[in-house]
Amino acid sequence: MIRRILAAAALAATLxxxxxxxxWEYGHETIAAxxxxxxxxxxxxxxxxxxxxxxxxxTPTCPARTIEQxxxxxxxxxxxxxxxxxxxxWHYQNVSICKPxxxxxxxxxxxxxxxxxxxxxxxxxDPKVPVREKVMALAFLTHFVGDLHxxxxxxxxxxxxGNRARSDYGIYGPERLNLHxxxxxxxxxxxxxxxxxxxxxxxxxERAATGAGTVEDWSRENWEAAKQAYAAAxxxxxxxxxxxxxxxxxxxxxxxxxxxxxxxxxxxGLRLARLLDEAFxxxxxxxxxx
Numbered sequence: 001m002i003r004r005i006l007a008a009a010a011l012a013a014t015l016x017x018x019x020x021x022x023x024w025e026y027g028h029e030t031i032a033a034x035x036x037x038x039x040x041x042x043x044x045x046x047x048x049x050x051x052x053x054x055x056x057x058x059t060p061t062c063p064a065r066t067i068e069q070x071x072x073x074x075x076x077x078x079x080x081x082x083x084x085x086x087x088x089x090w091h092y093q094n095v096s097i098c099k100p101x102x103x104x105x106x107x108x109x110x111x112x113x114x115x116x117x118x119x120x121x122x123x124x125x126d127p128k129v130p131v132r133e134k135v136m137a138l139a140f141l142t143h144f145v146g147d148l149h150x151x152x153x154x155x156x157x158x159x160x161x162g163n164r165a166r167s168d169y170g171i172y173g174p175e176r177l178n179l180h181x182x183x184x185x186x187x188x189x190x191x192x193x194x195x196x197x198x199x200x201x202x203x204x205x206e207r208a209a210t211g212a213g214t215v216e217d218w219s220r221e222n223w224e225a226a227k228q229a230y231a232a233a234x235x236x237x238x239x240x241x242x243x244x245x246x247x248x249x250x251x252x253x254x255x256x257x258x259x260x261x262x263x264x265x266x267x268x269g270l271r272l273a274r275l276l277d278e279a280f281x282x283x284x285x286x287x288x289x290x
Contacts, residue, residue, distance in 0.1 A: 025072050027188045027265060028146040032071035033199045034269020035142070038207055039276050046280040047138065056132040057139070064139050074143035090116040090144065092153040092161055093219065097227045098239035101220050113153060114215045117144050117275070124279035141279070142272065149268030150188075151260075152180045154219055155226030157238060167233050167247035170254070179233050179247055183261070187254065191261035198266055210267055211274035218271060225260055232256050 036044060047067060054064040062076035063069050074091070077084045093112035095101060107115050120141035123129050129137070147153045152161040159165045162179035169182045192198060202210075213221075230238030233247030249257070 024185045024188070026192060027150065027184070028071040028075075028143060029068040030192050030198060030265055031146040031149065031268040031272060032067045032142050034266065035145075035272035035276060036067045037199055037201055038270060038273040040281070043277050043280045047276065050131070050135055050138055053131055053135055054139075056135055064135065067142060070139040071142045071146060073139040087140070090140070091147045094156045094161065095154065095219070095223050097155045097157050097223065097230060101223050103216060103219060113144050113148050114219045117141060117148065117215050120144065121275050121279045138279075141275065145268055145272040145275065148215075148218060148222055149264045149271075150183060151222055151225035151229050151264065152183055154222035155224075157230065161226075162230070165230070165233070165247060166245070167249060169249050170251065173246075173248070179229065179249075182249060183229060183257075187249070187257060188261055188265070190254070191258045192265055194258060194262065198262065198269070202266075202270060207270050207273065210270040218267075221267075222264070225264060228260060229257060 036047070039047070051065055051067065051070060054070075057064060057073075059073070059077055059080065062073050062080070064073045074087065078088070089111040091113055093103065093106050093114060095103065095106045103112070103114060106112060110116070110119065120137040123137035124134055124141070156162060157165075160180070162183070163181075165179040166175070167173075167177060167179040167182060169177060169186055227238065230247075232253040233249050234243055235248075
């Protein structure tokens, strides 16, 4: 009984947190740990060298000494005021699950998560970029790959990625609980902590297969996962006209979504590993001149 009361109190406390926080700390740190475990040894050394300069960020309340700390840095800096307010829209892309997939019109002026992932890789590859900017790009990249693989940061239905989609989680259903919060925290924790462990060294062929494709390909895939999450919470087609006012993730829905979220975290980690290897590896070949 005491554990239930404490768990309920913890959940209630999180409901007043910023709705833009993604995967809370656990999801982001797990994705970062998977990536760190699976990058090339020289990439790991380059990451460590760059994060050793994290003091250049001048965010002492938001350290980035390890890749796990770096993975939540982009959320930690949100309360620091206008200094980082420009980055608020970089954490998501509101691609409607009720229309055909497209990033056109959903990423104005590069202010969306997929565009920023590509930008951060280029910043890390550019030898002319100052060290401070590279540290920031590494922290942003590590976080944004995690954001993209939280389905409700990749697709929504006019409800701020599920932040306005009230939903119950099993028997727990306070008025303010929403689908985004459930996937960010409680369901992600359950998925990640379900055996077997996700932070392992994966076989090269699995790393290559999971890391294949473009950031846009991954965006489409995560958009499909968002549709699955909405459908599970609302008992079928999430775009029908007779949608219930409140969703519910019962035991069957949770059992359906846990494997999906585990796969999302694994994919996020291995794709981040690929991008980090590219960012710290040899420069990409120049395009042939015409």
